[in-house]
Amino acid sequence: MMDMLLMIVKAFVVGGVLCAIGQVLILKTQLTSTRILVGYVTAGVILGALGLYKPLIDFAGAGATVPLTGFGYTLAHGAIEAVRSEGLLGAFTGGVVAAAGGIAAAVFFGYFAALIFKPKMKS
Amino acid sequence: MSKRIGSRTVALPAQPGVIAWASVAGQKEKDGPYGDRFDQVIPDELNGENSFEAAERSMLEMAVKLCAGKAGCALGDVQMLLAGDLLNQIISAGFAARNLQIPFYGLYGACSTMSESLSLGGMLADGGFADRLICATCSHFCTAERQYRAPLELGNQRTPTAQWTVTGAGAVMLSGGPAKRRARVVLTHTTCGRVIDLGITDQNNMGAAMAPAAADTIVAHMQDMGRSAADYDLVITGDLGRLGRDLLLELLTQKGIDAPEERFFDCGCEIFSPRQDTHAGGSGCGCAASMLCAHILPELAAGRLRRVLFMATGALLSPTTTMQGESIPGVAHAVVLEHREAEEG
Numbered sequence: 001m002m003d004m005l006l007m008i009v010k011a012f013v014v015g016g017v018l019c020a021i022g023q024v025l026i027l028k029t030q031l032t033s034t035r036i037l038v039g040y041v042t043a044g045v046i047l048g049a050l051g052l053y054k055p056l057i058d059f060a061g062a063g064a065t066v067p068l069t070g071f072g073y074t075l076a077h078g079a080i081e082a083v084r085s086e087g088l089l090g091a092f093t094g095g096v097v098a099a100a101g102g103i104a105a106a107v108f109f110g111y112f113a114a115l116i117f118k119p120k121m122k123s
Numbered sequence: 124m125s126k127r128i129g130s131r132t133v134a135l136p137a138q139p140g141v142i143a144w145a146s147v148a149g150q151k152e153k154d155g156p157y158g159d160r161f162d163q164v165i166p167d168e169l170n171g172e173n174s175f176e177a178a179e180r181s182m183l184e185m186a187v188k189l190c191a192g193k194a195g196c197a198l199g200d201v202q203m204l205l206a207g208d209l210l211n212q213i214i215s216a217g218f219a220a221r222n223l224q225i226p227f228y229g230l231y232g233a234c235s236t237m238s239e240s241l242s243l244g245g246m247l248a249d250g251g252f253a254d255r256l257i258c259a260t261c262s263h264f265c266t267a268e269r270q271y272r273a274p275l276e277l278g279n280q281r282t283p284t285a286q287w288t289v290t291g292a293g294a295v296m297l298s299g300g301p302a303k304r305r306a307r308v309v310l311t312h313t314t315c316g317r318v319i320d321l322g323i324t325d326q327n328n329m330g331a332a333m334a335p336a337a338a339d340t341i342v343a344h345m346q347d348m349g350r351s352a353a354d355y356d357l358v359i360t361g362d363l364g365r366l367g368r369d370l371l372l373e374l375l376t377q378k379g380i381d382a383p384e385e386r387f388f389d390c391g392c393e394i395f396s397p398r399q400d401t402h403a404g405g406s407g408c409g410c411a412a413s414m415l416c417a418h419i420l421p422e423l424a425a426g427r428l429r430r431v432l433f434m435a436t437g438a439l440l441s442p443t444t445t446m447q448g449e450s451i452p453g454v455a456h457a458v459v460l461e462h463r464e465a466e467e468g
Contacts, residue, residue, distance in 0.1 A: 027282065027283060030324065120168065121149075121150075122281075
């Protein structure tokens with residue numbers, strides 16, 4: 001019980017910090033949200049490839065896997081694993097295979113949300 | 124006889140009359156300080172249409188019909204419609220003109236469209252090419268977000284310097300013919316703006332991108348006319364917003380033009396109240412257009428304002444140039460509007 005509570009706190013803090021960095025980028029730079037998102041994925045790929053992101057996931061769990069950097073990490077990690085098991089071709093297939101669940105879920109929920117919600121004026 | 128004055132200004136010796144005007148606005152604009160002055164307010168952002176784009180052009184149609192109605196003439200009696208908007212291929216103006224069936228010239232001047240159409244309409248009326256013509260423009264928050272930033276579906280956050288595109292439309296009828304005799308407001312001069320670009324690349328800070336063009340046009344106008352800001356009750360800019368207005372005053376002071384703050388009125392700063400959290404203020408073609416028709420022209424007609432310099436300001440960027448990292452060119456056209464006393468008998 002105590003372990004779970006601690007994990008939730010760690011996930012909240014790490015996930016929150018990653019989002020806060022995005023907020024600072026929106027407020028202090030001219031970067032569009034699209035560029036920030038692409039930057040997060042790319043940063044996750046690079047940190048994952050260098051082996052720097054895995055310790056963060058071990059520490060914070062969903063706090064590190066749910067933000068977009070986690071998606072980048074999954075791509076890099078999947079490609080590395082697939083190269084080990086299937087050879088060089090794995091560099092092209094492994095990333096998307098590893099991220100398949102996330103991609104399919106994004107398409108499904110995105111489509112579903114578009115069906116049932118209508119955009120409105122910001123308030 | 125040449126009608127040109129100085130390098131950039133044109134005199135309109137026939138003094139075309141501003142014989143009618145109409146404004147349409149959205150709910151947020153209704154909640155602003157000038158909310159009770161708009162002729163019509165749409166009930167929600169869709170105004171009974173299926174898309175935000177259709178809602179935008181319905182406002183333009185409403186404004187033109189209201190304007191013609193106020194002038195007491197049928198749409199068929201209006202000889203020209205000069206209109207434009209912010210959307211790709213100016214679809215709001217083109218599609219509205221399809222329904223209105225008034226002979227149509229489409230204009231693109233981004234948010235400067237109201238004064239661009241008044242400049243050209245004034246010259247057409249002065250030249251005797253139209254007895255009755257309507258200058259009109261519109262904008263809509265929801266369509267402008269998709270056009271310039273991201274579709275509302277994405278749920279993006281707004282940046283601190285961002286302005287809020289006004290949901291609104293304005294239509295002004297000018298007459299160079301007999302109808303102008305009863306006009307209480309006349310158009311006397313226009314100054315054509317140059318496209319100025321000082322290298323601003325932040326598309327969330329359009330006020331700063333447009334202020335240099337506004338300053339350039341004001342300097343040219345004052346030099347051509349031998350006037351100063353003191354000759355005008357108000358120098359009205361379209362949608363510089365709070366940041367852009369401050370920059371304009373600074374630029375004018377640098378250029379040696381006396382710029383008393385109380386004479387400079389920016390529609391973008393005025394249309395919303397600070398508590399409406401629009402960050403730097405209002406923007407869009409409909410900002411200057413609806414404020415002109417809801418506030419400035421009525422004040423001129425009543426004689427509470429005697430002479431103003433009206434100058435809508437436009438940022439001539441597109442999403443493509445923004446993505447390619449280009450800076451934002453600005454333009455501002457100025458027209459002089461004056462009160463005219465009723466003729467005896």
